[in-house]
Amino acid sequence: MINQLSWKVGGQQGEGIESTGEIFAIALNRLGYYLYGYRHFSSRIKGGHTNNKIRVSTTQVRSISDDLDILVAFDQETIDVNYKELHSKGVIMADAKFGPTKPEDTEASLYAVPFTEIATELGTSLMKNMVAIGATSAVLDLDIQVFEEVVQEIFGRKGQQVVEKNMEAIKAGYEYMKEQLGSNVGAMELEKADGQKRLFMIGNDAIAMGALAGGCRFMAAYPITPASEIMEYLIKKLPAVGGTVIQTEDEIAAVTMAIGANYGGVRTITASAGPGLSLKMEAIGLSGITETPLVIVDTQRGGPSTGLPTKQEQSDLMAMIYGTHGEIPKIVMAPSTVQEAFYDTAEAFNLAEEYQCPVIILSDLQLSLGKQTVEPLDFSKVEIRRGKLQTGELPELESKAYFKRYEVTEDGVSPRTIPGMKNGIHHVTGVEHEETGKPSESAANRIAQMDKRFRKISNIKFDTPVHKNAPHEEADLLIVGFNSTRGAIEEAMDRLEQDGVKVNHAQVRLIHPFPVDEILPLVKTAKKIAVIENNATGQLANILKMNVGHAEKVHKVLKYDGNPFLPHEIHSKCKELF
Amino acid sequence: MATFKDFRNNVKPNWCPGCGDFSVQAAMQRAAANVGLEPEQLAVVSGIGCSGRISGYINSYGFHGIHGRSLPIAQGVKMANRDLTVIASGGDGDGFAIGMGHTIHAIRRNIDITYIVMDNQIYGLTKGQTSPRSAAGFKTKSTPAGSIEQAISPMEMALTAGATFVAQSFSTDLKDLTALIEAGIKHKGFSLINVFSPCVTYNKVNTYDWFKENLTKLSDIEGYDPSNRENAMQTLMKHDGLVTGLIYQNTERPSYQELVSGYSEKPLSEADLTLDQEYFDKLTAEFV
Numbered sequence: 001m002i003n004q005l006s007w008k009v010g011g012q013q014g015e016g017i018e019s020t021g022e023i024f025a026i027a028l029n030r031l032g033y034y035l036y037g038y039r040h041f042s043s044r045i046k047g048g049h050t051n052n053k054i055r056v057s058t059t060q061v062r063s064i065s066d067d068l069d070i071l072v073a074f075d076q077e078t079i080d081v082n083y084k085e086l087h088s089k090g091v092i093m094a095d096a097k098f099g100p101t102k103p104e105d106t107e108a109s110l111y112a113v114p115f116t117e118i119a120t121e122l123g124t125s126l127m128k129n130m131v132a133i134g135a136t137s138a139v140l141d142l143d144i145q146v147f148e149e150v151v152q153e154i155f156g157r158k159g160q161q162v163v164e165k166n167m168e169a170i171k172a173g174y175e176y177m178k179e180q181l182g183s184n185v186g187a188m189e190l191e192k193a194d195g196q197k198r199l200f201m202i203g204n205d206a207i208a209m210g211a212l213a214g215g216c217r218f219m220a221a222y223p224i225t226p227a228s229e230i231m232e233y234l235i236k237k238l239p240a241v242g243g244t245v246i247q248t249e250d251e252i253a254a255v256t257m258a259i260g261a262n263y264g265g266v267r268t269i270t271a272s273a274g275p276g277l278s279l280k281m282e283a284i285g286l287s288g289i290t291e292t293p294l295v296i297v298d299t300q301r302g303g304p305s306t307g308l309p310t311k312q313e314q315s316d317l318m319a320m321i322y323g324t325h326g327e328i329p330k331i332v333m334a335p336s337t338v339q340e341a342f343y344d345t346a347e348a349f350n351l352a353e354e355y356q357c358p359v360i361i362l363s364d365l366q367l368s369l370g371k372q373t374v375e376p377l378d379f380s381k382v383e384i385r386r387g388k389l390q391t392g393e394l395p396e397l398e399s400k401a402y403f404k405r406y407e408v409t410e411d412g413v414s415p416r417t418i419p420g421m422k423n424g425i426h427h428v429t430g431v432e433h434e435e436t437g438k439p440s441e442s443a444a445n446r447i448a449q450m451d452k453r454f455r456k457i458s459n460i461k462f463d464t465p466v467h468k469n470a471p472h473e474e475a476d477l478l479i480v481g482f483n484s485t486r487g488a489i490e491e492a493m494d495r496l497e498q499d500g501v502k503v504n505h506a507q508v509r510l511i512h513p514f515p516v517d518e519i520l521p522l523v524k525t526a527k528k529i530a531v532i533e534n535n536a537t538g539q540l541a542n543i544l545k546m547n548v549g550h551a552e553k554v555h556k557v558l559k560y561d562g563n564p565f566l567p568h569e570i571h572s573k574c575k576e577l578f
Numbered sequence: 579m580a581t582f583k584d585f586r587n588n589v590k591p592n593w594c595p596g597c598g599d600f601s602v603q604a605a606m607q608r609a610a611a612n613v614g615l616e617p618e619q620l621a622v623v624s625g626i627g628c629s630g631r632i633s634g635y636i637n638s639y640g641f642h643g644i645h646g647r648s649l650p651i652a653q654g655v656k657m658a659n660r661d662l663t664v665i666a667s668g669g670d671g672d673g674f675a676i677g678m679g680h681t682i683h684a685i686r687r688n689i690d691i692t693y694i695v696m697d698n699q700i701y702g703l704t705k706g707q708t709s710p711r712s713a714a715g716f717k718t719k720s721t722p723a724g725s726i727e728q729a730i731s732p733m734e735m736a737l738t739a740g741a742t743f744v745a746q747s748f749s750t751d752l753k754d755l756t757a758l759i760e761a762g763i764k765h766k767g768f769s770l771i772n773v774f775s776p777c778v779t780y781n782k783v784n785t786y787d788w789f790k791e792n793l794t795k796l797s798d799i800e801g802y803d804p805s806n807r808e809n810a811m812q813t814l815m816k817h818d819g820l821v822t823g824l825i826y827q828n829t830e831r832p833s834y835q836e837l838v839s840g841y842s843e844k845p846l847s848e849a850d851l852t853l854d855q856e857y858f859d860k861l862t863a864e865f866v
């Protein structure tokens with residue numbers, strides 16, 4: 001019996017690789033296993049190697065596994081590209097159709113299974129994926145009935161016959177493989193899971209759902225990998241609550257339309273990846289100086305320019321904190337799990353309205369597209385707080401006087417009215433302005449308004465700005481990361497502890513303003529610090545040094561080849577520090 | 579009921595004496611009053627340029643944004659509150675150079691807002707460089723030997739992009755301009771009004787006199803029918819775009835607002851921000 005399994009299916013893009021993984025994963029999720037799925041894909045629609053690696057476990061997993069138990073291959077390239085991940089007892093099941101060969105330097109066993117042939121005999125070669133699922137079930141000694149429900153849901157619309165055919169394909173694959181395996185059936189039998197119903201979703205789904213729950217009623221966006229799922233989800237759901245999504249002509253239009261709608265009083269989101277964020281920079285400054293709430297998602301991918309558009313990277317950090325000319329107050333948050341992406345996105349709308357500034361939700365490709373098991377979401381935790389947005393009747397203004405939209409207040413936040421409100425008229429401009437919004441170049445006013453704007457976020461209230469797992473008062477090592485590296489860091493931390501290294505872990509959730517008070521004590525009490533990040537220059541490490549000092553302790557652990565960190569990589573890099 | 583005086587604020591425009599934009603401001607204020615608006619029901623969104631300052635000179639909600647982006651901001655405001663009257667405005671550089679992409683897409687999107695371009699064939703605020711509206715051969719600081727690029731024909735461009743309301747005016751024709759802005763506001767869909775608004779400081783070619791000499795009023799063309807798109811195009815071509823009046827209006831095509839499925843009948847800004855638990859449970863059930 002094993003309590004963890006790593007399974008990968010690979011082939012050419014457009015061959016149904018995704019749906020194979022999907023059916024396998026959903027069925028196991030419903031049995032109560034924790035899953036983590038990560039897709040390797042390239043920037044084309046048909047052709048090109050793609051694979052879907054799915055990890056199944058009886059406990060929470062949020063990282064790709066180091067090695068592989070089962071590889072399902074629909075072409076030789078899949079074997080050649082992936083076999084090194086297989087451990088010695090690993091199994092390759094490859095479509096007999098292409099005459100698979102096993103590389104010499106692996107002890108894993110190869111089974112040529114006539115996926116396509118069996119499927120064709122049953123009606124259509126399209127069902128080869130189902131045959132593969134059946135074959136996998138034999139290795140796991142899994143009752144194939146667990147797939148029935150999912151197959152019904154997916155193919156039910158096409159008629160009962162199609163459902164039955166697909167189930168037959170699964171069965172045929174199971175039986176064929178069972179015979180091949182002989183006494184090895186169930187060689188990788190999984191421990192039973194707890195049967196609890198949990199969600200299985202990608203980060204982008206959670207971000208979109210978080211927006212909906214957080215009162216977002218409008219979105220303006222331009223498609224881009226890996227952000228598009230957010231707009232695709234919201235265009236399906238917003239009409240039911242009176243809202244909509246506009247696909248704009250470009251990202252500048254998207255962000256400025258979002259600014260216009262937020263100014264108009266509607267919680268509005270825009271989402272993009274690096275190239276789009278680069279285009280949005282000027283407008284982010286406009287949101288800053290006009291104190292118009294704005295929620296922007298940046299799903300980081302490999303940069304610069306078009307870079308590695310379908311690969312993991314975390315290299316937008318500095319640009320998100322400092323991007324836009326001039327200086328504005330800004331909030332940058334970085335959820336590290338799919339669950340948190342939901343809550344953080346909902347909360348971003350509160351922060352944007354309370355602090356009247358741009359809020360950037362930083363994600364990365366691994367978080368946005370990686371599919372994880374998520375504990376049921378607690379909707380009662382979602383609050384709607386609109387800050388100093390005025391409601392009800394406003395006091396009469398003197399003739400021609402404007403509402404003091406930019407009133408200099410103690411906390412820096414000024415009362416806010418929206419168009420349509422009687423006695424709320426004021427001017428909004430990206431030019432420096434005085435309390436009613438009229439342009440002003442006075443030096444004293446400039447200082448008063450600048451200081452007012454920065455005062456807003458000097459005391460920001462943010463729940464759990466850093467995830468601390470700090471079992472040691474004095475640690476040999478403090479590991480720091482942000483966004484999706486959390487899962488791999490947690491696993492590496494366990495192994496380091498087993499090696500006798502005392503490790504504390506801080507995953508930074510509020511990137512800006514940097515939570516100095518939360519992190520500094522951990523930094524002080526650690527002998528060494530390893531900052532784990534998917535970029536080439538160590539942006540988080542530099543931000544950490546800038547904010548809390550102790551530069552001599554800080555070591556950068558970087559990976560920028562387009563792939564997420566694996567636990568063993570973090571483990572070994574950290575060990576090298578001792 | 580508000581009069582045009584209610585749309586005046588106490589800010590003194592910093593335009594040069596004689597600048598065409600003064601009349602555009604006056605026409606906008608009159609049109610707003612004439613269609614029966616109260617100041618808080620109007621939002622004027624403007625770009626950057628001399629003309630872009632206009633939103634600060636009108637007693638209404640006003641948003642002076644960034645160069646070239648008045649249209650997406652204005653469309654966002656309208657989406658947020660369909661009961662507001664939203665006017666976007668700015669210069670020829672703002673709308674036909676840096677913001678050209680937005681202009682074409684706002685036209686084809688047909689959201690119910692009015693866009694007023696103050697077209698002086700020059701960059702005023704940056705002190706006299708060529709604009710996409712400058713004629714070939716026009717000498718400016720950035721084209722000392724004369725512009726070698728072709729000028730844009732915004733009205734023809736608008737027609738080909740599928741505009742439902744296309745008009746042009748001259749800033750001294752206060753009455754005509756006011757009437758066109760009123761018609762634009764009332765039009766259900768996107769209305770584009772290009773206004774020849776002379777820059778007396780940097781454009782010594784396209785002066786008030788020049789326009790008086792070269793413009794043809796559509797009302798002087800017998801039988802001109804603004805519902806005939808083909809004829810509108812031919813007339814524009816024949817007069818090299820130098821006509822004033824309502825060039826084209828399509829009253830049949832519904833505005834964007836009317837076509838968005840599920841779009842709230844009342845202003846979206848008044849939408850209930852909460853979801854009920856039952857609906858939320860349905861949302862999450864899709865991921866089990």
Ligand SMILES: Cc1ncc(C[n+]2csc(CCOP(=O)(O)OP(=O)(O)O)c2C)c(N)n1
Pocket residue numbers: 626627628629630645668669670671672673696698700701702703704709
């Ligand atoms: C992104 C950006 N680029 C350049 C400028 C400088 N700029 C301000 S206004 C303007 C052009 C003004 O011309 P136009 O839009 O025709 O307005 P006018 O001043 O003639 O009314 C330029 C280039 C700017 N503000 N922002």
Ligand code: SF4
Pocket residue numbers: 592593594596597598599628629698702703776777778779780
């Ligand atoms: S420079 Fe030209 S456009 Fe600008 S205010 Fe003066 S006259 Fe008007």
Ligand SMILES: [Mg+2]
Pocket residue numbers: 627669670671696697698699700701702709
């Ligand atoms: Mg101009």
